[in-house]
Amino acid sequence: MKIPLTVIILTYNEAKNLPTVLQSLNEFVDEIFIVDSYSTDQTVEIAKSYGSNVVQHKFETHTKQWIFALNNLTIANNWILGLDADQQITTELVKELMNLFQTGNPSHSGYYIKRRMYFLGKWIRHGGYYPRYLLKLFRKDSVYLDEGELMDHHFYVNGSTAKLQYDLIEDNKNETLSFWLAKHIRYASLQAKEEIDKARQLQTANADLFGNQDERRQWLKKLWERFPLFIRPLLYFFYRYFIQLGFLDGKQGLIFHFLQACWYRFIVDAMIYEQEKSKIKDKIKSAPKQL
Structure with a gap:
């Protein structure tokens, strides 16, 4: 029995990932949309072979692609499950979703789902990465996104x-x-550009350490901005790897937590530094010369 739920998946060259996610969905949802960014592999053919609706649209950012999908697709249901092509639904979650809809209309506007993430074949369970809740299930008439989020998207x-x-x-x-x-x-x-734009007023969740997942994320983001460049990536790695027990994830965990918490964040800070120095030079060049 299928439930009144529409699944939307963004794709670009996802031929390796797509069969797994579609197999986990086809038995219990009655509508699937693939919004493809003109893949050059077999993504579109695979999607159609599973009976999915395929729409192609040029990619700018994840957020803009989702806004396009939500505003332009002819969606039959009022409930949407927004997934990435490398995500799949566990058997237990399928049963939970079916029970949620079969017992009546879900009573909330959105639902957070725990992400179990793998890196180099290993489940990353520590370092604050599990459980990590993502808003993935939502009412079509209640959802919105912040177009200013350049690097990633959040519902x-x-x-x-x-x-x-x-x-x-x-x-x-x-x-x-x-x-x-x-x-x-x-x-x-993209993240460096987003962080530099301090003047932008986020029309999203409030910043609240004790609020929901997105409110905590906004609070932590504001805290992060107060730390000095180049120091904060080192502190973040120490916190994740030692305080939040990231070392328990083994060799893959060491690679992941170092790259994600320190290496990546250090590059972001370097790009912020580069752009800020460039702005200062431009101001000096454009300043009127004194006689």
Whole structure:
């Protein structure tokens, strides 16, 4: 029995990942949309072979791509599950979702789901990475995004939220170490630009250490901005690897926590420093010369 739920997945060259996620969905949801950024592999053919609706649209940022999808797709249901192509639904989560809809209309505007993330084949369980709750299930008429989020995207809802009990798995089959490094250098440039734009007023969650997942994230983001460049990545790695027991994730954990908490964040800080120095030079050049 299928439930009145629409799944939307963004793709670009996801032929290795897509069959797994579609297999985990086809048995219980009645509508799947693939929003593809003109893949050059077999992504579109695979999506169509599973009966998914495919729409292609040029990619700018994840947030803009999601805004396009939510505003332009002809979605049959009022409930949407927004996934990445490297995410799959566990059997336990399938049962939980089916029970949620079969017992009546869900009472909240959005639901957070725990992400179980794998890196180089290992589940990263420590360093603050599990459980990490992501807002993935939401009412179509309640959701919105912040277009100013350049590096990543987050869903926000008007109304109450709740947490589901079971996990979704994130395991990117494209992701060799060289792939991860190249991707995060691109991400660093976007994150640096986002952090520099201090004047932008976020129309998203309030900053609250004791609030929901997104409110805590905004609070921690404000705290992060107060720390000095180049020092904060080192402190962050120490906190994640030692205080939050990241060392228990073994060799893969050492690689992941160092790269994600220290290496990546250091590159972001270097790019911020570079752009701020460039702005100072431009101001000096444009200043009127005194006679």
